[in-house]
Amino acid sequence: MRILKRKIIENKEIKEANLLDSAFTLFTEKGVKETSVQDIVNKAGVAKGTFYLYFKDKYEIQDYLIIKKSKQLFEKAITSLKEKNIQDYRERVIFIIDNIIDEFAKNKLLLKFISKNLSWAIYSDKISNIIDDSSIGLVDLFLEDIKNINIKIDNPEVKLFMIIEMTSSTVYTSITSNKPLPIEKYKPILYEEIKKILS
């Protein structure tokens, strides 16, 4: 009996994951507005009504996905960071940002889907509700770094927020339209300014 229930629960999770995957593929391929609920359920192989058993509407699934994908990006970057042995806290921040920019440069569809909402994803209150989360994010990592050094930085959280906003909006334009500079030329300028902010 308990096994049957577990199966049902697993089945539910599979269906939900299925819907999320389908939605993500379609959102990045054709855009959120251009993707209908019908498209999503077709791809997922479930009935239209089923969608509404799992999500309130199309935008709930979008929010969920933005947060999930953003988190994955940071997690991957932080994992890479731990393999290196970078001491300087500024270099550590830049390493993570560089890592994520490279990911975006490789996957422009992901960039288009997330970028404009990156900081929202990081700071959203929804994050805890939606995703069962135990991993450390960029913000916590940075604040801990700051605590561990002697240099005093005013308003470290605000500074980090500024860095994230500036980075995500300018990098978006740089990657998608090479303006004001192509990403590889823009990077050194960006990192220079980040260092200034963190000094």
Next chain:
Amino acid sequence: MRILKRKIIENKEIKEANLLDSAFTLFTEKGVKETSVQDIVNKAGVAKGTFYLYFKDKYEIQDYLIIKKSKQLFEKAITSLKEKNIQDYRERVIFIIDNIIDEFAKNKLLLKFISKNLSWAIYSDKISNIIDDSSIGLVDLFLEDIKNINIKIDNPEVKLFMIIEMTSSTVYTSITSNKPLPIEKYKPILYEEIKKILS
């Protein structure tokens, strides 16, 4: 005859202005997506078909409005600047930004409508097509300022772009949700960083 024609042309301009005003009011009150062409023409007191004599679709009127309103903001700020006698080029940039932020703080609906598209409005190629423009913008003003001083700045255009992006995205969050700080507390920190970038 010529007078009659003039009347017709004036009439057309009045109607166009009417549609733009109505659209702007509705866009800021309920959002672009939630506003239908029907809503706009109802408010403007014209027939639905008339809308399509002036604009291709809802999004053309949106673009037009974003650019127009952005331009007005900068013009007002630049006019104010000219009344003061600020010499330092960094202070001049900050004066303009401060001016615009205050405007946004007073008019949050305008902020919501424009902010996310501010840099697009500034750099859009559409600007010249849509709006008959003879006035100077922030970019030109800044570049001229730079030319007139001896200090050499690397990539001034890129720096300005970074400032605009960082400002508009962080200020948006600050004004609409007081995060990471309320706008009055955030301002000095922001201006400090802008000065660093311009040094």
Next chain:
Amino acid sequence: MRILKRKIIENKEIKEANLLDSAFTLFTEKGVKETSVQDIVNKAGVAKGTFYLYFKDKYEIQDYLIIKKSKQLFEKAITSLKEKNIQDYRERVIFIIDNIIDEFAKNKLLLKFISKNLSWAIYSDKISNIIDDSSIGLVDLFLEDIKNINIKIDNPEVKLFMIIEMTSSTVYTSITSNKPLPIEKYKPILYEEIKKILS
């Protein structure tokens, strides 16, 4: 469960028949062009969107109806033919035509709706797709008749086509405007010519 499903399917068929009936009534009463999809769904008592679950557009329902009604006409005539004992293949063709002409004379709205498309309905490739059909049509009946007699006719199919076209276009004018003669006076002349063609 199976019974429930059957109910749904029956329900669907009722709704489709409902839409077809409503469309047919409106098409014959006011004409196809003057009938809107809105009119059809109003009469059928379903929502607009429902229409598009069953038909691609107004013209698909029109095609469907023309073929369906034409087929019914021929079927009825052929059924009558079988009750008689007419041996001569020419008389058999004329019997069917006469039968259909009488039907048209009684129902001028049907005539207006179908007549101009009668041969299209007979020869259309769509016939097999749209209507699940096992009954024999005029063409097959005639060709079989021809096979069963010794007299050799050149190009029997072409001759039949000529008869159908000549009949439907002249009968249309005769019934709707009594030109060049009222239908009862025209019939003998027409049948005389048909016999000549078939000899």
Next chain:
Amino acid sequence: MRILKRKIIENKEIKEANLLDSAFTLFTEKGVKETSVQDIVNKAGVAKGTFYLYFKDKYEIQDYLIIKKSKQLFEKAITSLKEKNIQDYRERVIFIIDNIIDEFAKNKLLLKFISKNLSWAIYSDKISNIIDDSSIGLVDLFLEDIKNINIKIDNPEVKLFMIIEMTSSTVYTSITSNKPLPIEKYKPILYEEIKKILS
């Protein structure tokens, strides 16, 4: 003064001819339904309102054109006939029909525009109202031929009507879709039947 008035009248005629030419070109290029009044006036280089000074609506101009073009076809064929010296009245009818079929085969757009309305154009009461006409048509020519020979034909007008209807509907299908036979193979069969009808 009188000269000025004539100029105005000529101007009107030029404008009307202009509208007719434009409409005919568009009707045959894209079809009547697909041609808007706007299209016609654009091509004619006049204002939309001007159209309604000359024609009640799009369908009046269509009727006018069908009749005009049909008349031209018959006139041309009859002129050709007069250059030959064909004595047999049946051959004379067939000569004219052959002439017109060839014209249609060369100009399929014209065929599509006229064919379905050929007999309407011949017998329409509108003909005298719309077109100032002094020339002889097929009907009159044929009836005169009949009078001049000794052989008695029953209902000659009816027979001619049948020939025209049968010809125009079958030829249309033959030329546009090679069914039931390509036009060159179909012609001899058709002419054989016409001869039978006229005997």
Next chain:
DNA sequence: TATGAATGAGGGTTCATTCAT
């Protein structure tokens, strides 16, 4: 749970026609 038929408001757009100029 899961289904998918049904809904119906709303989308953008076209266009014949009118009428003030």
Next chain:
DNA sequence: GATGAATGAACCCTCATTCAT
């Protein structure tokens, strides 16, 4: 006569959401 801006009904169609099964 000539204009063309304005009208607004009608067009077809989409789609998020509901609900009986």
